[in-house]
Amino acid sequence: MRRDLLFFSGFSLLVMLAPQLFKGGYLMNVLVFVGINTMLAIALNLLLGYAGQISLGHAGFFGLGAYLSGILTTTANLNPWLAMPLAAIIVGCLAGTIGFPILKLKGHYLAMATLGLGIIIYIVFNETIELTGGPSGLSGIPNLKLAGISFDSDVKNYYLIWGMALAVMLFSINLANSRVGRALRAVHDSEVAAQVLGVNARLLKVQIFALSAVISSLAGSLYAHTMTFISPTSFGFNFSIELLTMVVIGGLGSIYGSFLGAALLTLLPEFLRGANDYDIIIYGGLLVVMVMFMPGGMVRGIPAAFRKVVRRKEVRDHA
């Protein structure tokens, strides 16, 4: 427990010092996205990695947070700090309501239902033109302001978003190691045994689905207020798959794994600029390779590979 806290403190310190290392520049902008994607990957991981329930529609919740924040602050002229929690509450209630019927489904059927949900949300963004601006997007979303500081530069946004991302991380780590987190993992491993021990699996799944949607919505709001412009393409099916890839590649059921997955999949396109139309193929390939060779994700696979190399070297040195 104490070691967990120490590790988290070290990690936070590194995150907070990173801007000094990179001295602003383009990379700061990318690291802002790593922060947003880390929140989203953790949200999906709570559902998939801990509770064992898949969602192929999480880009939809991300988009709902972004659009609700965008609409509430432009059309309704609300303060962004008010719009964010309001959007999160609306998305949470929506996810809870939808979650009750669809979380009765298991495996492929749940994947299909959430896939459909994501696509419906995407279509709504495109078609309700008078609200969302349709395919041409929604612009003029205000930046967040705090005590006279407007979060309008990459470095300021970095601190804002990583502050939130670290809070989400700590929140999720605490949750995972608690009564509720254990119940989640129990439902994942044997739903019937969890129920026999008094865990209301159905309610718990809906709760975690709603929580996951709320975190995604908050990430969406932050995205909208930092970008100031949003359009439906950011919230489509491809992005849901990208999130799933982050979670699996990073490591199911590991909060730091979600960070690793988010970091890799956010930084990778920067190095693959020439291949922009093939990115989905590269993600797919990566997913297959990871599942085959590192089923536990990077967070478990890399240390294991490292230990293997060290052991081989020792054997060689002895020979």
Place this chain on the structure above:
Amino acid sequence: MLEVSGITQIFGGVTALEAVSFSIAQGDITGVIGPNGAGKTTLFNIITGIYRQTSGTVQLEGRDVSGYPPEKLARLAMVRTFQNIELFSGMTVLENVMVGMHTKSTSGLLACALKMPWSISEERRIRSAAMKWLEFTDMVAYADTVAGNLPFGKGRLLEIARALAVEPRIMLMDEPAAGLNSQETVALAKLIKQIRDLGVTVVLVEHDMELVMDICDRIVVLNLGRKLAEGTPREIQESHEVIAAYLGDGD
């Protein structure tokens, strides 16, 4: 304690149980026996809320609990173990038992995630209670082992420890001796008696006749979905009907 009356279960066109009735007294160890396919596990699944019976009622301490889901029965202090042990294989042994404390703790999602003071003290209480049950089942040495890596016999003990953490008044065990070697079975018999001495009413489905005759106060015999006989181990051993069901009637 537990009263089963007129339980009938029909799957499609097959009658798995037909009008089965019996009652179980507080503090007894009751064995439910019968040849394969007699409907023992089906009966357990109905009593513990996993199946919903076609007709008939289950009463727990005078309350009609027919159709209650398992999690609600756990709150009424009824718990069960499974024939093919159902461990939380990705969690440690201690964490498995801690899940058993679910009904004895109340911290919600937000309280847990925000580490509220009461959830921290509750966590401490959960941990120490879980350790107590590991001591009771002699599993302390395995506390930090991942449950999926346990040998089968230890997995069985873990499942029992985990069920005890619910602090049940009645515990149903589905073939607790299946897959155990003779030494482990002897230890199991002793453990079941210790559980009874805690004041827990025990019901077990079991094929190991030596174990059943040794520890049970009463026995219910099922055959082809019907209750064939009921009585003390001695009465059952002498019953011609039971002998016929197990060995054929010699015609």
